[in-house]
Each structure stands twice: as C-alpha cells, then as structure tokens.
Amino acid sequence: MSLLSRIEYQSGFSELEKKIADYLIEHKEDVIHMNLKELAKATYTSTATISRFCKKVGEKNFNDFRVHFAEVTQSQSFATVNFNRPFIISMIFINKQ
Numbered sequence: 001m002s003l004l005s006r007i008e009y010q011s012g013f014s015e016l017e018k019k020i021a022d023y024l025i026e027h028k029e030d031v032i033h034m035n036l037k038e039l040a041k042a043t044y045t046s047t048a049t050i051s052r053f054c055k056k057v058g059e060k061n062f063n064d065f066r067v068h069f070a071e072v073t074q075s076q077s078f079a080t081v082n083f084n085r086p087f088i089i090s091m092i093f094i095n096k097q
C-alpha cells in the first residue's frame with residue numbers, strides 16, 4: 001500500500017492521527033515545504049505526535065516522510081495531467097480557419 005493510500009485509508013489511526021491525515025490530504029502542496037515544527041503548529045499537535053505519525057505510516061522520521069510524501073504527491077499530479085490537451089486545442093483552432 002502506498003504512503004498516500006495509508007494516509008487516506010486511516011486504518012488504526014487515533015482521532016489525533018486522523019486529524020493529521022486529513023490536514024495532509026487537504027494541504028499536500030503546503031506540507032512538502034513545512035518543517036516538523038510548522039506541521040505540528042498547523043495541526044495543533046506536538047512535534048512528538050508528528051514523529052510518531054510518520055513512523056506509524058512506515059517512515060523512519062519526519063524528513064524521510066516529507067521526501068516520500070513530496071515524491072508521491074508530485075507523481076500524482078503529473079498522472080492527472082492530460083499532455084495531449086494543448087494539441088487538441090491547437091487542432092480545433094487550425095480546423096476552424
């Protein structure tokens with residue numbers, strides 16, 4: 001199961017961990033630029049709670065979590081991009097002339 005799936009599925013999470021997971025899902029772009037203290041502050045938790053959460057989802061520490069989370073979220077955004085779209089628009093424009 002991928003990191004993002006574990007966070008979204010929230011299996012075995014406490015209420016506090018669910019709150020962290022929800023924040024991560026809703027603020028993916030912001031989280032990859034936050035440090036441990038900033039994420040703890042944003043989720044109204046402690047740095048220790050964030051560290052335990054990272055270990056619970058299979059990462060060694062917060063830094064490893066953030067790198068892996070960034071990789072997963074970046075690859076997810078590229079997967080949803082339709083690279084053919086500009087060409088379709090160009091072809092429609094050319095056909096109308």
